Amino acid sequence: MTLLRRLVGVLLVLAGGAALALGLWFHNFLGPGGMARFSVEPVGSTPIVIEPSVLNRTSLPVTISVTPATGSTASIVVGTPSDAAAALGDTLVDVVGPVSVRDQTAPVTRRGTDADGELASVDVWRTTKTADGPTDISISQASAPETVVISPSAGGKLDSVTLAWTRETWARQTMGLIVGGGGAAVAGLAAALWPRRRREVTR
Incomplete structure (x- = not known):
């Protein structure tokens, strides 16, 4: 015994x-408020694309925090996946993939070949926002599916992009x-x- x-x-x-x-x-990792935050890596002068597979994976709203590099600005646009695909064409972009809980990151995969590509007319976007400093944008699930594109200004760079989901439980x-x-x-x-x-x- x-x-x-x-x-x-x-x-x-x-x-x-x-x-x-x-x-x-x-x-x-989560803190007292229950916030799961993931750093998009790497970021720089290439536009960042966040697709529905990441944005609409859960029923929770997503907070995207964008910080351009010093002296740079960035545009944050939100639209339907089909409009985003048409606007981007073959532009060289970094697509955010599944988050890594262990590393607390959201790795990117490079796609496209046109390094000089620019976004098409902003008329296709549901929401547009300019970031000239640390900027947050919240994406709810009410209009899902959606795609977010974060594009630094010509000659500019992104300093950081993070994604955050919060649930107190x-x-x-x-x-x-x-x-x-x-x-x-x-x-x-x-x-x-x-x-x-x-x-x-x-x-």
Whole structure:
């Protein structure tokens, strides 16, 4: 019985420790507000395209934060996927792919060949916005599917682009992992190290 108790205790320590570590990592990543933020990498002078496979992957709104490089501006346009494809043509762009939770990034894949390509008439876009400093734009799911194109001005560059999704329940879930994992680890440690009772010798 003692051996079994200690074995169960070791397993609880391992499982609880893993849950605790996972909870702490996600709590550090999401913060108290439950915000998952991913940095688009790399960014520079090439336009960034964010397609519905990223924007409309969840039912949550997406906050896109754009910071042009010093002395640069950038245009942020939103439209339907078909209008965006027609406007861009074969323009050289960096398309944002699936986010990497572990690395907290949203890697890009280069597409197109026309490095001198420009956006077509802005008449095709539902929303246009100019960023001459740190700028946020929120994309809801009401008009999905949509495509966002972030294009630095001629000769300009982007300093950073981030995507963020927020859900308060994520923060509570991470706390549940921390509390539950810590409790299980402590209980397992107590079971594994509980001293063996000596049998009384009857004379």
